[in-house]
Amino acid sequence: QQQVKQSPQSLIVQKGGISIINCAYENTAFDYFPWYQQFPGKGPALLIAIRPDVSEKKEGRFTISFNKSAKQFSLHIMDSQPGDSATYFCAASKRSYIPTFGRGTSLIVHP
Amino acid sequence: EPEVTQTPSHQVTQMGQEVILRCVPISNHLYFYWYRQILGQKVEFLVSFYNNEISEKSEIFDDQFSVERPDGSNFTLKIRSTKLEDSAMYFCASSERQGRSYNSPLHFGNGTRLTVT
Numbered sequence: 624q625q626q627v628k629q630s631p632q633s634l635i636v637q638k639g640g641i642s643i644i645n646c647a648y649e650n651t652a653f654d655y656f657p658w659y660q661q662f663p664g665k666g667p668a669l670l671i672a673i674r675p676d677v678s679e680k681k682e683g684r685f686t687i688s689f690n691k692s693a694k695q696f697s698l699h700i701m702d703s704q705p706g707d708s709a710t711y712f713c714a715a716s717k718r719s720y721i722p723t724f725g726r727g728t729s730l731i732v733h734p
Numbered sequence: 735e736p737e738v739t740q741t742p743s744h745q746v747t748q749m750g751q752e753v754i755l756r757c758v759p760i761s762n763h764l765y766f767y768w769y770r771q772i773l774g775q776k777v778e779f780l781v782s783f784y785n786n787e788i789s790e791k792s793e794i795f796d797d798q799f800s801v802e803r804p805d806g807s808n809f810t811l812k813i814r815s816t817k818l819e820d821s822a823m824y825f826c827a828s829s830e831r832q833g834r835s836y837n838s839p840l841h842f843g844n845g846t847r848l849t850v851t
Contacts, residue, residue, distance in 0.1 A: 666842030712776070724778070
C-alpha cells in the first residue's frame, strides 16, 4: 500500500517563526518527494522537491530535509510570513511520476 | 505563464445524474491527470492519461468514471451516475513528460467543486 503520512494536521506560527511539517513514507521505491502549496480556491502548486540522493534542499526560505534511513522528510519554512498561510501537501512518487499525497497541513501564520 | 483551466468552477447535480468535468491542459503537455479532494482530506489520484489512453488508474476510478480527450485541447472526466460520496473538489493536472525526468512537475488547475444532492 502506497502511503504518505503527514503531520501535523494544522499549524499556527507567529510571523518570523519557523514552520515545520513532517512526512513519512513506507514504500522504499519512492524516489521523488515534492511539496505542494495550496491556497484557498486554487489547485496545488509545486513548491519544492527533493530526490533521495541528497539530504537537504533549500530554495529561499523553504528547506526540505530528507532522512532516507528513517524514510522521513520535512519542510521547514524559515521566517514564516502571513502570505505563507496555506495548505501544504507532501507527496512521494516512483519513476511513474504519479505522486501520492499526504493529508495536508493547514498553516496559519499570524502577523 | 500557461495554466491548466477547469470548467465549471462549481457543479451541483442530483444523485444518479451524469456529469462531465472539463479541463484544458497546458498546450505542450502530453500527460494528463485527474485527482479529487474530499473536503478537508488528502488529494487522491484518480487516473492518468497519455497518448489517448489511460496509463494508470486508482481503485477509486471504477466503471462509473471515464475520461476522454475529445479534441486537441480538452480533457474530460465523466461520472455516469453520481453518488453522494462523489461530492468533492476535482482537480485536473498536466505534465510535460513522465517517467525518467524529474523536471516535469504536475501543474494543477483550480478545480471543479462537485456537489451531489
